[in-house]
Every structure is written in C-alpha cells, then in structure tokens.
Amino acid sequence: MSAHPTPDRSAPAAASRRGTDFSETMLGTLWLDGEDRTRAVRLDLRVSADRVLRPLGTTEARATGRVRIHGWADDQHAEGELEIAPLARRRIRYRITFTAEGRRLLLDGWKSVTPRRPVASMTVLPYTLYEDGEQIGTGTLRFPLATGLLPFLAGFRFPRREDTDALLAPRWNGEPGRTEVWYTTVTDPATGTGLWLHHELTAPTDGSAPRAHGWAAVFPKDGPVRHARFGPTAWTGGGTGFHADGIAVRPGHLSGSAQDGALRWELTERPLDEPLYTFPRWSWRRPLLPAAQMLPAARAAYHGTFTHDGTTLTLTGAPGASARIYGHGNARRWAWLHADLGGGDVLEIVAAVSMRPGLCRLPPLVFLRLRRGGRTWPRRPERPAVGWAGWGRFRAAVDLPTWTVTGRAGLRRIRVEVTQPPDRTLALDYSDPDGARAVCRNSERADTHVLLERWWFGGWRTEAEWTLDGTAHAEVGTR
Structure with a gap:
C-alpha cells in the first residue's frame, strides 16, 4: 500500500x-x-x-x-x-x-x-x-x-469565460514520472525589481513518494540577484492549488517564506485577462504531449509585500502573470519568455527540444502567442510549432545571453530578440522525475525587442514594435 x-x-x-x-x-x-x-x-x-x-x-x-x-x-x-x-x-x-x-x-x-x-x-x-x-x-x-x-x-x-480557479487545481493523478509547476513572475514598476516564485510537485519515476519544493528569487534593479529554496517536503495534495510546508498558491493569493524567513511574501493576485493557452488547449485537458504550459490569466496585477534580507518591497498594481506546467519533466533544451507589452498586450513564448526519441533530433519547436487588442495571434497555437506539414514553422535560435524567435503566419511575421544579461540572470539546478539534473537560467529583468510586420501592397510594413528594458521575464534551460 x-x-x-x-x-x-x-x-x-x-x-x-x-x-x-x-x-x-x-x-x-x-x-x-x-x-x-x-x-x-x-x-x-x-x-x-x-x-x-x-x-x-x-x-x-x-x-x-x-x-x-x-x-x-x-x-x-x-x-x-x-x-x-x-x-x-x-x-x-x-x-x-x-x-x-x-x-x-x-x-x-x-x-x-x-x-x-x-x-x-x-x-x-x-x-x-x-x-x-x-x-x-x-x-x-x-x-x-x-x-x-x-x-x-x-x-x-x-467570449466564453473559464473558471480560472479550477485551472489552479492540481493535475497530478497519481502516476509516477510526472512534474507539475505553479510559477509567478512580477515586475514592480516603482523600483524596476523583478520577482520569481516557483512551486513544484515532482513524482519520481520509481514510484517513490512525491515531493513538493521550489524557490523564490528577487532581481533588484541595483544589486545582485537573491534567491532561497524551500522544501523538499511531503506532498499533501488536495486543495485548489499548491500547499506545502506553509507555502501556498491559491486563487487570488500567494504566501510563504524560504530560508528561515530570509525571503517572505504575502501577495494578492488580480486577473486582468482571460486564460492564455501557449500550447493547444486540448494538450492541457488531455496530457498527451511530453508537457504543456498555460496561463490562467494572460495578465494580472499584484498587491502586497515581498521581504528579502530585512528589506520590504511593497507592490501596488504590479504587472505580472502566473503560469502552469504539467508533464513528464523538462525538455532537453528550452527557452521561455513572458513579456507584458503594455496597453493590455502580452507575448508568451515557449521553444523546446523534446527528450523523446526522434523528437530530440528536431530543432526547437516554437509555441508563440501574441495577444494584442484582445485577439490572439497566431489563431491556432500549434501553427508556429508545426506550420503546414513541417513547412512554415517558426524558428528559434536558443543561446545566451541573446536568443531569438522568428516566424510568419498569414499576412504577419514577427521577430523577437531576448537578451538575458549575465548579472541579471540566476542559474538554478534541480532534479527531474527520472533523477536527471536540469539547469534553468532565469532573468526577471531581461531585455526584449519585438517587431511585428504585415504584408501590405507588395511589401512588409511595420505594424507594431515594442522594446522592453529590464521588464521582460525570460529563461533558458538545459538537461
């Protein structure tokens, strides 16, 4: 038993x-x-x-x-x-x-x-x-x-409104070899500070007891990146989100502490947009892919406090978002971007090379979702990843400190350039369900340039352009 x-x-x-x-x-x-x-x-x-x-x-x-x-x-x-x-x-x-x-x-x-x-x-x-x-x-x-x-x-x-509270509920159904993540990234507009809260459930492939763990990190505008881990501890399950050893993610609220209280947070989360499915919606409801990622709300506002080393940061309407991941573990190589472009526009990117045989030989599959003016482009989330029978896929060149994504769908094309300066990037290692080590290199103060063009009367013309200086959230990881 x-x-x-x-x-x-x-x-x-x-x-x-x-x-x-x-x-x-x-x-x-x-x-x-x-x-x-x-x-x-x-x-x-x-x-x-x-x-x-x-x-x-x-x-x-x-x-x-x-x-x-x-x-x-x-x-x-x-x-x-x-x-x-x-x-x-x-x-x-x-x-x-x-x-x-x-x-x-x-x-x-x-x-x-x-x-x-x-x-x-x-x-x-x-x-x-x-x-x-x-x-x-x-x-x-x-x-x-x-x-x-x-x-x-x-x-x-x-539009149809989904119950975002239900999207926070744990997906794990008892199978070994699964990982589930709740993570939140925030930018404080008053100070330029970036925040990262990562909560994870790992169910080992050998069938041993699942564990809950994670970390918190703060990226000050002036000063070194600071982080602290919590767990691992036993997974208790149940509830509407993540609950372990005093750490909680529940609808509208995040709280906890790490490293004996060196980092503490008490935040309320107010959704400002509809859910955003970076991968096809069916892949979240039916976990047939190696992993899937989505945002219960494409944008959110955060209020409350985050304390690190005796300094308390008070957030008032800070922009950010929470996201969810469920799958078999990390990809062989991946890149991620969340960019609040202002005015209600948001860009989410996941580019990854799968661990599965055959798929691991392919270049990174790109899932890109640009929500602009209340509409999401490309219309179908699988379009950037597979194109038409393999032709027309979006492409990613994943490296550090700069990585890029380019692609075209319909009459629009996009180029995204992300820079993660070394002094604003935090490297963390952790274990996948199979025991293999993964390393993520995260920056909550990344720089991003986005160019959106439209084909118009025989030529490409700029439709929109955004430049984010230290307010993009990005990550590059390897296994």
Missing part, C-alpha cells in the same frame, strides 16, 4: 460562460490643484466583464489600459473597475489607478445617465483625481462620437 496520499484522479474541468469585452477611448483635460493651467488627458481602456452586460441591472467589470497626461504621466499598466448600471442606478462609474512620476493615483468619476440628455450623459465623464485619499485635481473626459463610435461598437465581443 502506498504511504503517500492518493490524489483525485479526475482532471479538473473549467466551467465557462459568456462574458463581455470592449474597448473605449476618452479625451479631455485635468486641472491639478496648485496649477494655473489645464493638461490634456487621453484614456485608453479595455473593459472585461465576467457576464453579458445587463441593461436593467448592474455589471461589474475590470478595466486595464493606458493613461496619458501631457507633461506628467504615461502609464501603460493602468487598472481598475467599472460599475455599469445605466438604468438601475443611472450611472457608469470609473475607478482607475495609475502611476505618475512614481505617485500612485486614483481617477474616480461617473457618467450620470439621464433621459433628458441621453447623448451627453453617456459620453461625458467628470472625475476627481486622488492621492492617498486626498483630492489633488479635477477634470472631464469625453467620448469622441465622430471618430470613436464605430470602432467602439465593432469592438464588442462576448
């Missing part, structure tokens, strides 16, 4: 229902207390609700996007919420937090809907600006009907 706990062998299924997504742009002015002039303001938001909008009721929605205030602020990681109740409460309220010159601010206002002025009341947003609960300015934003109405209406989507 096995001495270790028997897991639930039923794979978790994420329930789904229809939600609502739309984008909105508003222009206006801000009058800061103590100034004798107004400043131009532009607010670009992506709004996401977990249900279809209810005209006769109240709908709570998440908002992310960009706040630009002339000569003062340009925050691509603004976030907040909307209360949409045009008939029930006759208002649409906006509460958006953003950063200006290192100060965390709140834009709070609402459209007062009235049948006497239906157009004006639905398009004019008076607001107040607060810092630490104190008013520091007032202003007005307006929805530009002439140029914004058609894109606004055309941008409405009603």
Whole structure:
C-alpha cells in the first residue's frame, strides 16, 4: 500500500460562460490643484466583464489600459473597475489607478445617465483625481462620437469565460514520472525589481513518494540577484492549488517564506485577462504531449509585500502573470519568455527540444502567442510549432545571453530578440522525475525587442514594435 496520499484522479474541468469585452477611448483635460493651467488627458481602456452586460441591472467589470497626461504621466499598466448600471442606478462609474512620476493615483468619476440628455450623459465623464485619499485635481473626459463610435461598437465581443480557479487545481493523478509547476513572475514598476516564485510537485519515476519544493528569487534593479529554496517536503495534495510546508498558491493569493524567513511574501493576485493557452488547449485537458504550459490569466496585477534580507518591497498594481506546467519533466533544451507589452498586450513564448526519441533530433519547436487588442495571434497555437506539414514553422535560435524567435503566419511575421544579461540572470539546478539534473537560467529583468510586420501592397510594413528594458521575464534551460 502506498504511504503517500492518493490524489483525485479526475482532471479538473473549467466551467465557462459568456462574458463581455470592449474597448473605449476618452479625451479631455485635468486641472491639478496648485496649477494655473489645464493638461490634456487621453484614456485608453479595455473593459472585461465576467457576464453579458445587463441593461436593467448592474455589471461589474475590470478595466486595464493606458493613461496619458501631457507633461506628467504615461502609464501603460493602468487598472481598475467599472460599475455599469445605466438604468438601475443611472450611472457608469470609473475607478482607475495609475502611476505618475512614481505617485500612485486614483481617477474616480461617473457618467450620470439621464433621459433628458441621453447623448451627453453617456459620453461625458467628470472625475476627481486622488492621492492617498486626498483630492489633488479635477477634470472631464469625453467620448469622441465622430471618430470613436464605430470602432467602439465593432469592438464588442462576448467570449466564453473559464473558471480560472479550477485551472489552479492540481493535475497530478497519481502516476509516477510526472512534474507539475505553479510559477509567478512580477515586475514592480516603482523600483524596476523583478520577482520569481516557483512551486513544484515532482513524482519520481520509481514510484517513490512525491515531493513538493521550489524557490523564490528577487532581481533588484541595483544589486545582485537573491534567491532561497524551500522544501523538499511531503506532498499533501488536495486543495485548489499548491500547499506545502506553509507555502501556498491559491486563487487570488500567494504566501510563504524560504530560508528561515530570509525571503517572505504575502501577495494578492488580480486577473486582468482571460486564460492564455501557449500550447493547444486540448494538450492541457488531455496530457498527451511530453508537457504543456498555460496561463490562467494572460495578465494580472499584484498587491502586497515581498521581504528579502530585512528589506520590504511593497507592490501596488504590479504587472505580472502566473503560469502552469504539467508533464513528464523538462525538455532537453528550452527557452521561455513572458513579456507584458503594455496597453493590455502580452507575448508568451515557449521553444523546446523534446527528450523523446526522434523528437530530440528536431530543432526547437516554437509555441508563440501574441495577444494584442484582445485577439490572439497566431489563431491556432500549434501553427508556429508545426506550420503546414513541417513547412512554415517558426524558428528559434536558443543561446545566451541573446536568443531569438522568428516566424510568419498569414499576412504577419514577427521577430523577437531576448537578451538575458549575465548579472541579471540566476542559474538554478534541480532534479527531474527520472533523477536527471536540469539547469534553468532565469532573468526577471531581461531585455526584449519585438517587431511585428504585415504584408501590405507588395511589401512588409511595420505594424507594431515594442522594446522592453529590464521588464521582460525570460529563461533558458538545459538537461
């Protein structure tokens, strides 16, 4: 009889229902207390609700996007919420937090809907600006009907929403030779510090008791990388995420400590986007591939504290993401990138050479997912990896300190260049289920350049371009 706990062998299924997504742009002015002039303001938001909008009721929605205030602020990681109740409460309220010159601010206002002025009341947003609960300015934003109405209406989507809590539940079903990972990467916009939390379940191939272990690491902008391990300890199983020896990953919350409290964290996680399946969705539900990776939310905001060596870092709306891996162990060679491109756009890449006979002789298979403007490209996740019968695959040149991915799908092509400077890269070794050693070289302060081009009238033209200086999360590993 096995001495270790028997897991639930039923794979978790994420329930789904229809939600609502739309984008909105508003222009206006801000009058800061103590100034004798107004400043131009532009607010670009992506709004996401977990249900279809209810005209006769109240709908709570998440908002992310960009706040630009002339000569003062340009925050691509603004976030907040909307209360949409045009008939029930006759208002649409906006509460958006953003950063200006290192100060965390709140834009709070609402459209007062009235049948006497239906157009004006639905398009004019008076607001107040607060810092630490104190008013520091007032202003007005307006929805530009002439140029914004058609894109606004055309941008409405009603996608299926998955239960992200279910995606955190353990997948391991008791089989030997499996590994399962919960990991989180975050960038603190105030200090430029990167964080990495890695939680892992390893079930050895020899059938011995599974073990839980992991580590935490902090990548300061100025100073050396610091890390500490926790475990290995017995895997207790159950729950909705990872739980072992005081370390916990559960919906909306991460907590724990390592190395006798030298590193401690207490973080809340707020999803800002839908799940992102880097590999085909079926490969997560039916583990037929050597491994699969996905993000329960493509983007998330983190609040709380991370303490290392007596220094406490306080996070307020820090951008990042959590991801999941389930499979037989690490690849022979791999590269990974998570890049928050700002304005709600995100890029995720996994390029790997499998350990399986035959597959190990192939060049790295690339899985690339670019979510831009609420849509994900390429449309099918297997397209970069296999192309059309092997032709047209995306290609990866994996090396350090710089690695690249290039590829084309449809009328678009992309080139991604990732640089992991040695002084910002942490090398860690650990064991796979078969006992073999793996080494990952991770940087939560990597540099990335992304060029997206589109074929247009006989030539390639730049469609979008991003440069990330020390805010990309990347890794190169070998076994």
